Amino acid sequence: MKHQKLELRQWALSDSKELMRLCNVIDRRFLSDRLPNPYTEKDAKEWLKMVSKNEASTGIYRAILCEGALVGSISVERKGNEAEIGYMLLNEYANKGIATEAVKQICPIAFKILSLERITANVFQPNIASIRVLQKNGFRHESTMQNAVIKDGIKYDLLVYGLTINNI
Template identity: 40%
Template sequence: MVEIILRTLKPSDKTQIALLANNKKIWDNVRDAFGHPYTEKNAEEFIQRQAKSDTEDVFAIDCQGELCGLIGLILQNDIYRKSAEIGYWIGEPFWGKGIVTKAIELITIYAFDKLILIRIFAGVFEYNVASMRVLEKNGFQKEGIAKKAVFKNGEFWDEHRYGLLSPQTATR
């Protein structure tokens, strides 16, 4: 198995992020705010925003010393303050190698042990079966399907909602 770590974003990551993120296949599976085409300027602005954010916790997915994608948590507020939404993407050259599965495992440990969250959730577009599989491999359970909740590429799509409870909460 290859070594995967999650690390803080660095300004020097902008070139690799832009290189990997400027891919319509990735954009097809993320929110429109991600942007396409994706440039070094987009990456630089994203890294700067993340450095100042107190509501998002985003990490580089590092595989054997090479940035191969990003993974993060959007911390919720008010009555949902012990929950976070997980989001991730990985560059196409790294698909199918188990990297995202391991990255999700690492960020869930971080979320439950360091941030003391009790719930992580994700929304996945109906056609992104690979993303559903990696969540399920990490113990996420499908909680429901929001019919035609997503408007992407000029079409309406179902959103599959997944959730995972911390081990302490799940046993109560």
């Protein structure tokens, strides 16, 4: 990242209001419907409790801070034998390289702490910014699941990207 200081920090239970604000303004066009909408403070508290229980055992969960402000969220979560990366950032901070840097920082931590062999990313086909973030971090396009998602009545292909421990 060129000009601003980026930091990943662990979530605290006291982040519920900020997390709620983030999740209610985020661009959801290419996010799965698992994220409640609207996102209530109860949703935030439940998620933060799950995070404090699972941190470093089944997942690595971080708030993205830019010059001290909470601007996004990034995680790598184990799902059975798979581990999936997910991230989101406030619109006004987009295109500054922040997500690229956040992915760069979290992957080595996740590989090490969760003892992973690979990290998977599933991206809606039109989410060019996210694809660039993955490419810039060495993720490779492995397959395309055609018509895998229907969101707001629109059908999307889902692109599967992977980063193996040998490629970091």
